[in-house]
Amino acid sequence: MGASRKKNAQSKISRGAVIIAASLAEILKAISSFTIIPMFRMLCVTAHPDDEAAAFGGTIRLYHERGIETTVVCLTPGQAATHRGHAKDDHELAAIRRKEFAASCKILGIARGIVLDYADGQLYRTELYRVVEAITHHVREFKPHVMLTFGPEGAVTGHTDHSMASVFATLAFEWAARGNRFPDQLTGGLQPHITQKLYYATASFVLPDRPTIAPAPATAVIQIGKHLETKVAAFEAHTTQSPVFPMVREHILARARVEQFHLVAQSVPSQIKMETDLFEGVTED
Numbered sequence: 001m002g003a004s005r006k007k008n009a010q011s012k013i014s015r016g017a018v019i020i021a022a023s024l025a026e027i028l029k030a031i032s033s034f035t036i037i038p039m040f041r042m043l044c045v046t047a048h049p050d051d052e053a054a055a056f057g058g059t060i061r062l063y064h065e066r067g068i069e070t071t072v073v074c075l076t077p078g079q080a081a082t083h084r085g086h087a088k089d090d091h092e093l094a095a096i097r098r099k100e101f102a103a104s105c106k107i108l109g110i111a112r113g114i115v116l117d118y119a120d121g122q123l124y125r126t127e128l129y130r131v132v133e134a135i136t137h138h139v140r141e142f143k144p145h146v147m148l149t150f151g152p153e154g155a156v157t158g159h160t161d162h163s164m165a166s167v168f169a170t171l172a173f174e175w176a177a178r179g180n181r182f183p184d185q186l187t188g189g190l191q192p193h194i195t196q197k198l199y200y201a202t203a204s205f206v207l208p209d210r211p212t213i214a215p216a217p218a219t220a221v222i223q224i225g226k227h228l229e230t231k232v233a234a235f236e237a238h239t240t241q242s243p244v245f246p247m248v249r250e251h252i253l254a255r256a257r258v259e260q261f262h263l264v265a266q267s268v269p270s271q272i273k274m275e276t277d278l279f280e281g282v283t284e285d
Protein backbone atom coordinates (compact mmCIF):
# COMPACT_ATOMS: atom_id res chain seq x y z
CA MET A 1 0.00 0.00 0.00
CA GLY A 2 1.39 3.41 -0.97
CA ALA A 3 1.79 6.09 1.67
CA SER A 4 -1.05 8.23 0.31
CA ARG A 5 -3.47 5.23 0.05
CA LYS A 6 -2.50 4.18 3.60
CA LYS A 7 -3.10 7.73 4.86
CA ASN A 8 -6.44 7.78 3.01
CA ALA A 9 -7.49 4.45 4.58
CA GLN A 10 -6.47 5.68 8.02
CA SER A 11 -8.45 8.85 7.62
CA LYS A 12 -11.48 6.77 6.49
CA ILE A 13 -11.08 4.64 9.63
CA SER A 14 -10.78 7.70 11.86
CA ARG A 15 -13.74 9.34 10.11
CA GLY A 16 -15.69 6.15 10.78
CA ALA A 17 -14.56 6.19 14.39
CA VAL A 18 -15.66 9.81 14.71
CA ILE A 19 -19.06 8.93 13.22
CA ILE A 20 -19.45 5.96 15.60
CA ALA A 21 -18.34 8.13 18.54
CA ALA A 22 -20.85 10.80 17.48
CA SER A 23 -23.67 8.25 17.25
CA LEU A 24 -22.69 6.80 20.62
CA ALA A 25 -22.77 10.29 22.11
CA GLU A 26 -26.22 10.83 20.56
CA ILE A 27 -27.45 7.52 21.99
CA LEU A 28 -26.04 8.28 25.44
CA LYS A 29 -27.59 11.76 25.30
CA ALA A 30 -30.94 10.23 24.33
CA ILE A 31 -30.70 7.69 27.14
CA SER A 32 -29.80 10.33 29.73
CA SER A 33 -32.66 12.62 28.62
CA PHE A 34 -35.12 9.72 28.89
CA THR A 35 -35.72 9.30 32.58
CA ILE A 36 -36.34 5.68 33.44
CA ILE A 37 -38.92 5.72 36.20
CA PRO A 38 -39.56 2.61 38.25
CA MET A 39 -43.12 1.31 38.46
CA PHE A 40 -44.77 4.14 40.35
CA ARG A 41 -48.51 4.35 40.93
CA MET A 42 -50.88 7.33 40.93
CA LEU A 43 -54.43 7.43 42.33
CA CYS A 44 -56.83 10.11 41.17
CA VAL A 45 -60.11 10.71 43.06
CA THR A 46 -62.85 12.46 41.08
CA ALA A 47 -66.60 13.08 41.41
CA HIS A 48 -68.12 12.57 37.93
CA PRO A 49 -67.36 10.66 34.74
CA ASP A 50 -65.54 13.26 32.54
CA ASP A 51 -63.59 14.84 35.47
CA GLU A 52 -60.73 12.42 34.81
CA ALA A 53 -60.36 13.93 31.33
CA ALA A 54 -61.27 17.59 31.87
CA ALA A 55 -59.25 18.14 35.05
CA PHE A 56 -56.46 15.55 34.95
CA GLY A 57 -56.41 14.05 31.44
CA GLY A 58 -53.18 15.51 30.08
CA THR A 59 -51.21 14.67 33.21
CA ILE A 60 -52.58 11.13 33.43
CA ARG A 61 -51.73 10.45 29.78
CA LEU A 62 -48.25 12.01 30.13
CA TYR A 63 -47.42 9.81 33.12
CA HIS A 64 -48.92 6.76 31.41
CA GLU A 65 -46.30 7.23 28.68
CA ARG A 66 -43.62 7.43 31.39
CA GLY A 67 -44.71 4.06 32.77
CA ILE A 68 -46.82 5.27 35.70
CA GLU A 69 -49.80 3.05 36.52
CA THR A 70 -52.92 5.09 37.27
CA THR A 71 -56.17 4.19 38.99
CA VAL A 72 -59.11 6.61 38.94
CA VAL A 73 -61.82 6.34 41.59
CA CYS A 74 -64.88 8.31 40.46
CA LEU A 75 -67.38 8.70 43.31
CA THR A 76 -70.62 9.00 41.31
CA PRO A 77 -71.84 7.68 37.95
CA GLY A 78 -73.03 11.21 37.07
CA GLN A 79 -76.70 10.32 37.07
CA ALA A 80 -77.89 13.87 37.91
CA ALA A 81 -76.23 15.54 34.92
CA THR A 82 -78.07 18.35 33.13
CA HIS A 83 -77.13 16.87 29.75
CA ARG A 84 -78.56 13.36 29.51
CA GLY A 85 -78.24 12.18 25.90
CA HIS A 86 -81.13 9.83 25.16
CA ALA A 87 -81.30 8.34 28.66
CA LYS A 88 -84.85 7.74 29.89
CA ASP A 89 -83.99 7.89 33.59
CA ASP A 90 -81.14 8.25 36.10
CA HIS A 91 -80.40 4.53 36.04
CA GLU A 92 -79.99 4.48 32.27
CA LEU A 93 -77.88 7.65 32.30
CA ALA A 94 -75.60 6.13 34.95
CA ALA A 95 -75.11 3.03 32.77
CA ILE A 96 -74.31 5.14 29.68
CA ARG A 97 -71.88 7.35 31.60
CA ARG A 98 -70.06 4.33 33.05
CA LYS A 99 -69.43 3.18 29.47
CA GLU A 100 -68.27 6.65 28.42
CA PHE A 101 -65.94 6.71 31.44
CA ALA A 102 -64.46 3.32 30.43
CA ALA A 103 -63.83 4.65 26.89
CA SER A 104 -62.16 7.78 28.27
CA CYS A 105 -59.97 5.68 30.61
CA LYS A 106 -58.83 3.60 27.65
CA ILE A 107 -57.83 6.72 25.70
CA LEU A 108 -55.91 8.15 28.68
CA GLY A 109 -54.11 4.88 29.48
CA ILE A 110 -55.77 4.53 32.89
CA ALA A 111 -55.06 1.03 34.19
CA ARG A 112 -58.11 0.82 36.47
CA GLY A 113 -61.18 3.05 36.25
CA ILE A 114 -63.61 2.55 39.13
CA VAL A 115 -67.00 4.25 39.34
CA LEU A 116 -68.62 4.11 42.79
CA ASP A 117 -72.34 4.47 43.27
CA TYR A 118 -72.80 7.59 45.39
CA ALA A 119 -75.50 10.09 44.41
CA ASP A 120 -74.42 12.72 41.90
CA GLY A 121 -75.03 16.23 43.26
CA GLN A 122 -75.52 14.87 46.79
CA LEU A 123 -72.01 14.10 48.03
CA TYR A 124 -72.29 16.75 50.74
CA ARG A 125 -75.21 14.76 52.20
CA THR A 126 -73.30 11.47 52.12
CA GLU A 127 -71.90 10.07 55.37
CA LEU A 128 -68.31 11.28 55.42
CA TYR A 129 -66.91 8.35 57.39
CA ARG A 130 -68.28 5.76 54.95
CA VAL A 131 -66.98 7.50 51.81
CA VAL A 132 -63.55 8.00 53.36
CA GLU A 133 -63.58 4.32 54.33
CA ALA A 134 -64.27 3.30 50.72
CA ILE A 135 -61.48 5.51 49.34
CA THR A 136 -59.08 4.38 52.07
CA HIS A 137 -59.73 0.78 51.01
CA HIS A 138 -58.69 1.66 47.46
CA VAL A 139 -55.58 3.49 48.73
CA ARG A 140 -54.50 0.50 50.83
CA GLU A 141 -55.21 -1.90 47.98
CA PHE A 142 -53.60 0.07 45.11
CA LYS A 143 -50.75 1.58 47.23
CA PRO A 144 -50.22 4.78 45.23
CA HIS A 145 -47.06 6.87 45.50
CA VAL A 146 -48.94 10.05 44.51
CA MET A 147 -52.60 11.02 44.91
CA LEU A 148 -54.52 13.66 42.92
CA THR A 149 -57.91 15.19 43.55
CA PHE A 150 -59.72 18.53 43.37
CA GLY A 151 -59.26 21.43 45.77
CA PRO A 152 -62.02 22.29 48.26
CA GLU A 153 -63.05 25.22 46.05
CA GLY A 154 -64.53 22.63 43.68
CA ALA A 155 -62.30 23.31 40.65
CA VAL A 156 -63.16 25.95 38.04
CA THR A 157 -66.83 24.92 38.02
CA GLY A 158 -67.09 25.26 41.83
CA HIS A 159 -69.18 22.06 41.89
CA THR A 160 -69.98 20.95 45.46
CA ASP A 161 -69.30 17.30 44.51
CA HIS A 162 -65.75 18.30 43.53
CA SER A 163 -65.34 20.03 46.90
CA MET A 164 -66.53 16.94 48.74
CA ALA A 165 -64.28 14.64 46.66
CA SER A 166 -61.42 16.86 47.87
CA VAL A 167 -62.40 16.48 51.53
CA PHE A 168 -62.93 12.70 51.29
CA ALA A 169 -59.71 12.06 49.36
CA THR A 170 -57.65 14.26 51.69
CA LEU A 171 -58.84 12.31 54.74
CA ALA A 172 -58.27 8.98 52.95
CA PHE A 173 -54.70 10.11 52.09
CA GLU A 174 -54.03 10.78 55.79
CA TRP A 175 -55.99 7.93 57.36
CA ALA A 176 -54.86 5.12 55.01
CA ALA A 177 -51.45 5.42 56.69
CA ARG A 178 -52.79 4.98 60.24
CA GLY A 179 -53.33 1.56 61.77
CA ASN A 180 -56.12 2.86 64.02
CA ARG A 181 -58.31 4.07 61.13
CA PHE A 182 -60.66 1.46 59.61
CA PRO A 183 -58.87 -1.42 61.41
CA ASP A 184 -61.38 -3.90 59.92
CA GLN A 185 -59.62 -3.47 56.58
CA LEU A 186 -56.34 -4.55 58.18
CA THR A 187 -57.70 -7.86 59.48
CA GLY A 188 -58.80 -8.55 55.91
CA GLY A 189 -55.16 -8.60 54.74
CA LEU A 190 -54.59 -4.96 53.83
CA GLN A 191 -51.81 -2.90 55.41
CA PRO A 192 -51.67 0.79 56.33
CA HIS A 193 -50.27 2.64 53.33
CA ILE A 194 -48.28 5.88 53.25
CA THR A 195 -48.87 7.80 50.02
CA GLN A 196 -45.91 10.13 49.54
CA LYS A 197 -47.62 13.18 48.01
CA LEU A 198 -51.12 14.64 47.67
CA TYR A 199 -51.94 17.24 45.03
CA TYR A 200 -55.04 19.31 44.32
CA ALA A 201 -55.74 20.25 40.71
CA THR A 202 -55.84 24.02 40.46
CA ALA A 203 -56.05 26.74 37.83
CA SER A 204 -54.85 30.29 37.30
CA PHE A 205 -58.16 31.49 35.86
CA VAL A 206 -61.84 31.56 36.80
CA LEU A 207 -64.82 30.92 34.54
CA PRO A 208 -67.47 33.59 33.91
CA ASP A 209 -70.94 33.04 35.40
CA ARG A 210 -69.79 30.38 37.84
CA PRO A 211 -69.77 30.26 41.65
CA THR A 212 -67.06 32.38 43.29
CA ILE A 213 -64.02 30.26 43.99
CA ALA A 214 -60.63 30.77 45.63
CA PRO A 215 -58.32 28.15 44.13
CA ALA A 216 -55.04 27.10 45.73
CA PRO A 217 -51.92 28.61 44.17
CA ALA A 218 -50.10 26.35 41.72
CA THR A 219 -46.92 24.75 43.04
CA ALA A 220 -46.51 22.30 40.14
CA VAL A 221 -46.97 23.11 36.48
CA ILE A 222 -47.12 20.12 34.16
CA GLN A 223 -46.52 20.78 30.47
CA ILE A 224 -48.89 18.35 28.78
CA GLY A 225 -47.93 19.44 25.25
CA LYS A 226 -49.10 16.93 22.63
CA HIS A 227 -51.27 15.16 25.23
CA LEU A 228 -53.81 17.99 24.95
CA GLU A 229 -55.24 16.27 21.86
CA THR A 230 -55.59 12.99 23.78
CA LYS A 231 -57.23 14.87 26.63
CA VAL A 232 -59.77 16.40 24.24
CA ALA A 233 -60.45 12.98 22.69
CA ALA A 234 -61.00 11.46 26.14
CA PHE A 235 -63.31 14.30 27.17
CA GLU A 236 -65.32 13.94 23.96
CA ALA A 237 -65.75 10.21 24.62
CA HIS A 238 -68.38 11.48 27.09
CA THR A 239 -70.90 11.97 24.30
CA THR A 240 -73.86 12.64 26.62
CA GLN A 241 -72.01 15.82 27.61
CA SER A 242 -71.64 17.08 24.02
CA PRO A 243 -73.66 20.30 24.67
CA VAL A 244 -70.81 21.50 26.93
CA PHE A 245 -68.04 20.64 24.46
CA PRO A 246 -67.94 24.19 22.95
CA MET A 247 -67.70 25.85 26.41
CA VAL A 248 -65.01 23.41 27.54
CA ARG A 249 -63.06 23.90 24.32
CA GLU A 250 -63.28 27.70 24.58
CA HIS A 251 -62.54 28.21 28.28
CA ILE A 252 -60.69 25.17 29.54
CA LEU A 253 -58.98 23.29 26.75
CA ALA A 254 -57.76 26.46 25.02
CA ARG A 255 -55.61 27.20 28.11
CA ALA A 256 -54.70 23.62 28.74
CA ARG A 257 -51.19 23.15 27.35
CA VAL A 258 -50.41 23.03 31.04
CA GLU A 259 -52.19 21.43 33.97
CA GLN A 260 -51.53 22.98 37.35
CA PHE A 261 -51.45 21.42 40.79
CA HIS A 262 -51.00 22.45 44.40
CA LEU A 263 -48.90 20.24 46.65
CA VAL A 264 -51.07 19.81 49.73
CA ALA A 265 -49.22 17.22 51.79
CA GLN A 266 -46.18 14.99 51.63
CA SER A 267 -44.92 12.17 53.82
CA VAL A 268 -41.47 13.77 54.15
CA PRO A 269 -42.04 17.35 55.32
CA SER A 270 -40.19 20.11 53.47
CA GLN A 271 -40.60 23.69 52.33
CA ILE A 272 -42.64 24.42 49.25
CA LYS A 273 -40.94 24.90 45.88
CA MET A 274 -42.13 25.05 42.29
CA GLU A 275 -42.17 21.65 40.59
CA THR A 276 -42.52 20.48 36.99
CA ASP A 277 -42.86 16.78 37.88
CA LEU A 278 -45.36 15.31 40.35
CA PHE A 279 -42.97 12.43 41.04
CA GLU A 280 -40.06 14.68 42.01
CA GLY A 281 -38.48 13.26 45.18
CA VAL A 282 -40.76 10.20 45.17
CA THR A 283 -38.94 7.01 46.15
CA GLU A 284 -39.66 3.34 45.54
CA ASP A 285 -41.47 1.41 48.28
Ligand SMILES: [Zn+2]
Nearest residue numbers: 047048051159
Ligand atom coordinates in the same frame (compact mmCIF):
# COMPACT_ATOMS: atom_id res chain seq x y z
ZN1 LIG B 1 -67.31 17.05 37.73
